[in-house]
Amino acid sequence: MRILLIEDDTTLGAAVRDQIAADGQSVDWVTRLDAAADAMSATSYDLLLLDLMLPDGRGIGFLKGLRTRGDVTPVIILTALDQVSDRIEGLNAGADDYLVKPFDLSELSARIGSVARRYSGNPNPILTHGPLDIDLAARSVHRDGRHVPLTAREWALFEAFLARPGQLLSKAQLEEKLYAFDAEVESNTIEVHVSRLRKKLGSAIIETERGMGYRLGKP
């Protein structure tokens, strides 16, 4: 698999390059967007690792440009900006995943592997939970074999439950998971999203513990 790394921080870049190489992949490393464009016209890559803050522009624009030209090469965003808005912007721009710096190199390997599997035809690991088949990497859920589309918030909420199966999660905890550290929510948003998840995935999927919170139901 050929990977193009676009990162201007030389220390981090070298570390990432070495990690990928150690995983047995082939890497090209550039530090500017124009160099990235050159490299991509010369070679076809299977995956881009894209820093968002670069000397000659923001990576978001570069990514949007790619997608509007119909390029579907998988992209993982590397960013120090860990505002939720930036992640959402990145994903909306067509990124497949993101990593917030600083990150573990092993985590990087895992995400690369996940994206690679998604595009290589090898099936991702599928969780099954009752009538549900969940592909975490592809962010897709099937209910009785039928694909159920989830919105961003719904997926985030569902993921929070999947991460701690059977554990009780208070509304406060779920809000922390869905919103930024400082975000203020002053209504029953969580209830509404839980309600929508139940409607889509089945009413038994999430159990209510009155006065305490919610938990993932038994399969």
Add this chain to the structure above:
Amino acid sequence: MRILLIEDDTTLGAAVRDQIAADGQSVDWVTRLDAAADAMSATSYDLLLLDLMLPDGRGIGFLKGLRTRGDVTPVIILTALDQVSDRIEGLNAGADDYLVKPFDLSELSARIGSVARRYSGNPNPILTHGPLDIDLAARSVHRDGRHVPLTAREWALFEAFLARPGQLLSKAQLEEKLYAFDAEVESNTIEVHVSRLRKKLGSAIIETERGMGYRLGKP
């Protein structure tokens, strides 16, 4: 798991403390390095969360001091400095992980869980008490392997007993624990809830000390 939080920002500190508590861990929070040293000489902790910039010195020095004295308590660094040099310095000084502010509280939980697992091997600590298996984080109780659902009040009461095993707790103390300061309870609410707990968990679980209060029974 006992966690010591060393952080001088009161807003962030309170948020972190609440998150950890919500995860079912026990937290002590200090704002200075000398207070941290005091706390550590008084108690043994399973994990330190260490801010690097503190009113009475840099956390790095504190951490190095710990390690040279042979202390191997896991340390997660919390820092606003997201320079690579600082991370490397922190890790070289003997930190096990780091979090760059601002960070998601859920991410904090994940890292704590990861360190905890690395050092204990258990995903969630399970207390056993006679026929009961208690998972504080998940807020679940199993009796002879069967899940016993508790309501909010029942859980709060049960937690109060678990926090002080074997210790006598007066009805007044329990009321304080269950209700806000200004609470007015003018009946036998505690008796009723104790009765309900006994019915669910077994009659031996809570012993009555006539005229004095209640205590958790022996396993």
Add this chain to the structure above:
DNA sequence: CGAGCCCCTTCAGGCTGCCGTCAGCTTCGC
């Protein structure tokens, strides 16, 4: 640049079941 669409948040009305209260009974200490 405007229209249309989708998603998210907010709100309100309705419902469920938890909790506090009470009463009658049991247990305990003396």
Add this chain to the structure above:
DNA sequence: GCGAAGCTGACGGCAGCCTGAAGGGGCTCG
């Protein structure tokens, strides 16, 4: 055996939850 303290079944009120609907913001497409 007597009084006080504790136990527990029953029940109504209301806090907490559910959900349909509406409004607004952002994105896409023409």
